[in-house]
Amino acid sequence: MNVNDSALRDRLAAEYVLGTLQGAARRRFERWLDRDAALRGQVAEWEERMSPLGSALPPVEPPADAWRMIEQRIASQRKRVNLWYCVEFWRAVGIVASLAVIALLVYLALAPRQPAVAYVAVLTDTAAQPELIISASPARDALRVHAVAARPAPPGKSLQLWLVPDSQHAPLSLGLVPGEGSRTLEVPVALRQALGATATLAVSIEPAGGSPTGQLTGPVIYQGKWLKRD
Amino acid sequence: MVRRPGQGRLTRAPTCRRADAGRAWHNRAGHQRRSAINHPTDILAALLSRSGRGDRRAFAELYRRVAPHLYAVALRLLRNADAASEALQDGFVSIWMHAAEYQSGRGAPLTWMTSIIRHRALDVLRQPASRLPSDTDAVEALADSGLGPLERAIEADLSAAVHDCLKRLPGPQRQSIMLAFFNGLTHSQIAAHLAKPLGTVKTWVRQGLISLKGCLEP
Numbered sequence: 001m002n003v004n005d006s007a008l009r010d011r012l013a014a015e016y017v018l019g020t021l022q023g024a025a026r027r028r029f030e031r032w033l034d035r036d037a038a039l040r041g042q043v044a045e046w047e048e049r050m051s052p053l054g055s056a057l058p059p060v061e062p063p064a065d066a067w068r069m070i071e072q073r074i075a076s077q078r079k080r081v082n083l084w085y086c087v088e089f090w091r092a093v094g095i096v097a098s099l100a101v102i103a104l105l106v107y108l109a110l111a112p113r114q115p116a117v118a119y120v121a122v123l124t125d126t127a128a129q130p131e132l133i134i135s136a137s138p139a140r141d142a143l144r145v146h147a148v149a150a151r152p153a154p155p156g157k158s159l160q161l162w163l164v165p166d167s168q169h170a171p172l173s174l175g176l177v178p179g180e181g182s183r184t185l186e187v188p189v190a191l192r193q194a195l196g197a198t199a200t201l202a203v204s205i206e207p208a209g210g211s212p213t214g215q216l217t218g219p220v221i222y223q224g225k226w227l228k229r230d
Numbered sequence: 231m232v233r234r235p236g237q238g239r240l241t242r243a244p245t246c247r248r249a250d251a252g253r254a255w256h257n258r259a260g261h262q263r264r265s266a267i268n269h270p271t272d273i274l275a276a277l278l279s280r281s282g283r284g285d286r287r288a289f290a291e292l293y294r295r296v297a298p299h300l301y302a303v304a305l306r307l308l309r310n311a312d313a314a315s316e317a318l319q320d321g322f323v324s325i326w327m328h329a330a331e332y333q334s335g336r337g338a339p340l341t342w343m344t345s346i347i348r349h350r351a352l353d354v355l356r357q358p359a360s361r362l363p364s365d366t367d368a369v370e371a372l373a374d375s376g377l378g379p380l381e382r383a384i385e386a387d388l389s390a391a392v393h394d395c396l397k398r399l400p401g402p403q404r405q406s407i408m409l410a411f412f413n414g415l416t417h418s419q420i421a422a423h424l425a426k427p428l429g430t431v432k433t434w435v436r437q438g439l440i441s442l443k444g445c446l447e448p
Contacts, residue, residue, distance in 0.1 A: 014439040017345070019307075019352045020410045020417055026356075044337050049446055051341040052392045053411055054348075059298030060305055066315045067293055070322045074286075213357055219323055 013042040017050055027170070034167070073205070076154055076221075093128045100130045107133075121201045123224035131222045132177065134161075134201060140192040143185045145177045152179030157205050162216055163191060163226075164200040171216045177203060199226045274339040275332075282330030289326055296340060297322070300347040307351040307414040317354055321347035355414045395445035403438030406431055 015021040016029055033040055100122045118138035122130050133146045145161070153159045159179055162171035172194065175185040187195060204211075205218040274295065280288030300321065304314035324346050332342055396404055402424065409415045409423060421431040 011436060011439070014443070015435070018407065018410045018435070018439065019348070019414055020435055022356055022416055047341050047345045048337040049392060049442070050411065051338065051344060053396070054303055054344050057302040057306055060302040062297050062301035062318055063311065063315045066297070066318055069319050070293070073319070073323050074326045217353070219327060
């Protein structure tokens, strides 16, 4: 899209809201939305324009178990609240990060029989609690995933690990991770290069067995930077 | 980080105070509920803001008020109770996670929440391996529900300008837009349903949207 073509921008915003923008065009448009506040404004205007149409639908009582499932899910992922501005949060991050580094150094020092670790990530949840420690050898052919706390996936769901190369690219699946204990994941050859860069790792809740589309679909619950250890 | 369920961004510095001291407010909301026929925007905005600060009771109240509207939207698009319930659940988890990002300048809270559910349902509808009706099924499914009841609903409620403007569109443009909006049909599904060339349908949709905008903002 020529990002300066205002008629085109408006048409795409309208078709996005209408639902006729689809496939690759829709995903590309969503990436633009992330970066373009004016475009988000145009989308919001179209949503507002079309909203009375939605109100024409008579309300339907949702199934009784829907709310229970929502409650369960929000209980298992502590809330992402306005943390950026919160002093307590940053204090907690500081303490937790220091402890995590100490724990990691102790762990590495006491585990000399392990293959050399060259990459490591501590994935934290939205309350900055460390949940997963992930490490890889210099060859990046396998990931060792260790769950810090026993926090299994919700019933009927799986936890899936993603490599997020950068904001330009879609997340790539690295496989399913355990909610407790440890597991070793084999890294496909095609992903090893990307794992060497300054990527982010993220874990989302997906349908049992992993995302059916190969794309990230569920909410992201943990994330962390992939760091090279020199 | 990766999902972008809403368009809201933070504008002012919120606090990380958990909102539990909300009893007085709850009473006030309860009082207003009895006197209000619908869901006044400011009550929903207040509930959303409390949810953004982690108040689960406010979130439960928000669900009680808006879930039937949002479920109807998902059900209409997906035509499958399980899939619609799942889209509703995903949508509400997303609303909970992003409630703090909602900003009132970005439109009414119900619109913001509806968009989240709509996009979630559209995502499901567009999944290639979707267990939901295929093109043909979706189009056949239209035969029984059709557009009749909705058009009657629109006839009945002339208060919203968009209904009025929609009625003024040439028939094919109106029908294409309604099939896309209410039934989640793609351009090619609309073309199949109306037995018209794809290019014609794309033009109808585009022109219909332009006319709608013009009509709403003369």
